[in-house]
Amino acid sequence: MTVTLRQAQCDSDLENEKLKGNKMLLEIKNLHANVEGNEILKGINLKVNAGEVHAIMGPNGSGKSTLASVLAGREEYEVTQGEVLYNGKNLLELSPEDRAREGVFLAFQYPVEIPGVSNTNLLKTAVNEVRKYRGEEELDSMDFLSLLKEKSKLVELDQKFLSRAVNEGFSGGEKKRNEIFQMAVLNPTLAILDETDSGLDIDALRIVANGVNKLKTKDNATIVVTHYQRLLDYIIPDYVHVLYKGKIVKSGGKELAFELEEKGYDWIKEKEAPSNSPKGGEQVAIAQ
Amino acid sequence: MDKQINIKQYFINKFDEFEKSLNGEKTSELHQLRKSAISNFQKLNFPTQKDEEWKYTNISSLQKHNFSSAAVNENVSSEIINKFLFDKLEHSLLVFVNGIYSPELSKITDLPKGVEVGSIAEAIKNNNSVVKNNLGKYAKDENYFFTTLSSAFIKDGAFVYVPDGKVVENPIHIIFYTKSSDNKIINQPRNLFVAGKDSQVSIIEHYISDEENIYLTNAVTEIFADENAVVDHIKLQEESKKAFHIARMDVDQERSSNFSSHLISTGAQISRNDFSTRFNAEGSESMLNGLFMIGEEQLFDAHTMIDHAKPHCSSHEHYKGILQDKSKGVFNGKVMVRQDAQKTNAFQQNNTILLSDDAVMNTKPQLEIFADDVKCSHGATIGKLNDEAKFYLKSRGIGEEAATAMLIHAFASDVISSIKIPALRDYLEEIITRRFNQ
Numbered sequence: 001m002t003v004t005l006r007q008a009q010c011d012s013d014l015e016n017e018k019l020k021g022n023k024m025l026l027e028i029k030n031l032h033a034n035v036e037g038n039e040i041l042k043g044i045n046l047k048v049n050a051g052e053v054h055a056i057m058g059p060n061g062s063g064k065s066t067l068a069s070v071l072a073g074r075e076e077y078e079v080t081q082g083e084v085l086y087n088g089k090n091l092l093e094l095s096p097e098d099r100a101r102e103g104v105f106l107a108f109q110y111p112v113e114i115p116g117v118s119n120t121n122l123l124k125t126a127v128n129e130v131r132k133y134r135g136e137e138e139l140d141s142m143d144f145l146s147l148l149k150e151k152s153k154l155v156e157l158d159q160k161f162l163s164r165a166v167n168e169g170f171s172g173g174e175k176k177r178n179e180i181f182q183m184a185v186l187n188p189t190l191a192i193l194d195e196t197d198s199g200l201d202i203d204a205l206r207i208v209a210n211g212v213n214k215l216k217t218k219d220n221a222t223i224v225v226t227h228y229q230r231l232l233d234y235i236i237p238d239y240v241h242v243l244y245k246g247k248i249v250k251s252g253g254k255e256l257a258f259e260l261e262e263k264g265y266d267w268i269k270e271k272e273a274p275s276n277s278p279k280g281g282e283q284v285a286i287a288q
Numbered sequence: 289m290d291k292q293i294n295i296k297q298y299f300i301n302k303f304d305e306f307e308k309s310l311n312g313e314k315t316s317e318l319h320q321l322r323k324s325a326i327s328n329f330q331k332l333n334f335p336t337q338k339d340e341e342w343k344y345t346n347i348s349s350l351q352k353h354n355f356s357s358a359a360v361n362e363n364v365s366s367e368i369i370n371k372f373l374f375d376k377l378e379h380s381l382l383v384f385v386n387g388i389y390s391p392e393l394s395k396i397t398d399l400p401k402g403v404e405v406g407s408i409a410e411a412i413k414n415n416n417s418v419v420k421n422n423l424g425k426y427a428k429d430e431n432y433f434f435t436t437l438s439s440a441f442i443k444d445g446a447f448v449y450v451p452d453g454k455v456v457e458n459p460i461h462i463i464f465y466t467k468s469s470d471n472k473i474i475n476q477p478r479n480l481f482v483a484g485k486d487s488q489v490s491i492i493e494h495y496i497s498d499e500e501n502i503y504l505t506n507a508v509t510e511i512f513a514d515e516n517a518v519v520d521h522i523k524l525q526e527e528s529k530k531a532f533h534i535a536r537m538d539v540d541q542e543r544s545s546n547f548s549s550h551l552i553s554t555g556a557q558i559s560r561n562d563f564s565t566r567f568n569a570e571g572s573e574s575m576l577n578g579l580f581m582i583g584e585e586q587l588f589d590a591h592t593m594i595d596h597a598k599p600h601c602s603s604h605e606h607y608k609g610i611l612q613d614k615s616k617g618v619f620n621g622k623v624m625v626r627q628d629a630q631k632t633n634a635f636q637q638n639n640t641i642l643l644s645d646d647a648v649m650n651t652k653p654q655l656e657i658f659a660d661d662v663k664c665s666h667g668a669t670i671g672k673l674n675d676e677a678k679f680y681l682k683s684r685g686i687g688e689e690a691a692t693a694m695l696i697h698a699f700a701s702d703v704i705s706s707i708k709i710p711a712l713r714d715y716l717e718e719i720i721t722r723r724f725n726q
Contacts, residue, residue: 097685106683116702165698186684
């Protein structure tokens, strides 16, 4: 198992090298954020270039989902310090809808059920609002339907899903597949997957990961937020960051994920003494 | 302070005048109904919030105006009426202007033999036996101030009669258009719809105005569904935002009949609806659905009563409200399951969304059960649009307004989707879009 995985990684490393661009997409500087008065993020630094996949790992309560939510613009989170530049723009000043229109996508940890709104209706409205924002013409029904058809194959979603209400009565796996389906249709520049792997059986995990991998280009980037190393067997990250108590305490290549799998998070917690903590945001280059 | 008019005395005085205008009709049987109604009316008092049935609905502002009947038929062009028609719907059209039937604006097409669709004034004049046997029979007036007022002043309204076994394919669209100019008009349409055995008909009662004037509509609709008849009733209330709309609908259902009602209400300063259906025999079904969307300082009130007098009947009632600004909604739904009515199936639900902190909803879903083998449920919710759902939509690039509109469409969708006429569903979706997604 391990051997095949390593082999797969080597192949994908070569692949990644080709895909890598140099354009900086996202720069998070000293980000602090509160929820209901409690400071959850305590100075996050992170740079993401086009063509890269970053994994953010960490124990429960470390602030992973908070980071994802702040980037997507959830109102309950108050940014108290720092800044986030996306494509050179101040991301924090944009409304959630404008962030999406600028190409940021959040795959929700817990996708919301919306009875009465069909998947098709949601996506049609979303696609056209995004196009309008970008000064493009609205898609006509035929083009839109063929887009949906094409993208639904990517995550092996049955056509019947399209007419069903958003996430209503979906199983956990179906919800997560639906998130990746939406991602495929909206074709974001920066995708943030918030614990997309949690609660998935191995088949669903494979489908979801496969979808994400197929969407990868040299112009977009993905941030995979996860608690488990398992997802990273399928979505190979260029960088792994460990988030602990609201800070990135360690960054490294994908081997860091294996280390975490072996040792758990405890060694991070033990090591997490003020002197040892690396300067956040400095990414360790991957040794080939 | 504004001068208050004693509405009761005002109309009692008006009755003499009205009686004189009737000429020869005074001796008719129908006129006895009017006379007994006015004597009942004299015994009743103008409803105030001290009356249990009017606890949350204050209509005292109605007493500031001396409403009088429109003197002559206003000249109305068909272009105005066309604005309120439904796209792609084959229908028969009846138009009433200020409560009076307008043959010029109406268009009745392709009715099966024996079906009568038209003005009730005409039918009364012709001594129509269906009218004689049914008018005033279902909307009992003893305790209803406004029903006695209607009965006392019966003049015109819509009349539909479908004989046994006849199916009217195209819906009958009845428009009540008010053009009051500066006069404070009272319209009192008195409608009677009678569906014979095994018959089928769809009727749309549509109250409209394109002015923002003060007037009063006091409408009474009586419906009889004979054995195995299927009657589909839709009422669309789009009156002037300053108007008063008071309406009563009473339905009597015979064995295995199927009645469905949809009340869609967006207009009027104050609107009050008293709807009741009664199962006279086994095996019948009834649906009372409603959707009210109000804002500013509008008030909407629905009082409904479903009377399960006989066994093996089922009823389904679902009222949904969307309230903006300082508007106020009232829902009082009563389902009565009498001792005889075993195997009753009754569902009742009221859900309201408040889009502003100043909007108020008073809801009272009531079940009274005297039988022991029944399946009944009732409930009510009052809440806001789901913030989580809204954030989800926004995170996909959908703006605030479009997201709100989507969630409102979704909220209204189960009531709208239960309407059988597609053209009407489109019309309603359009209303929601206009209202919430400019």
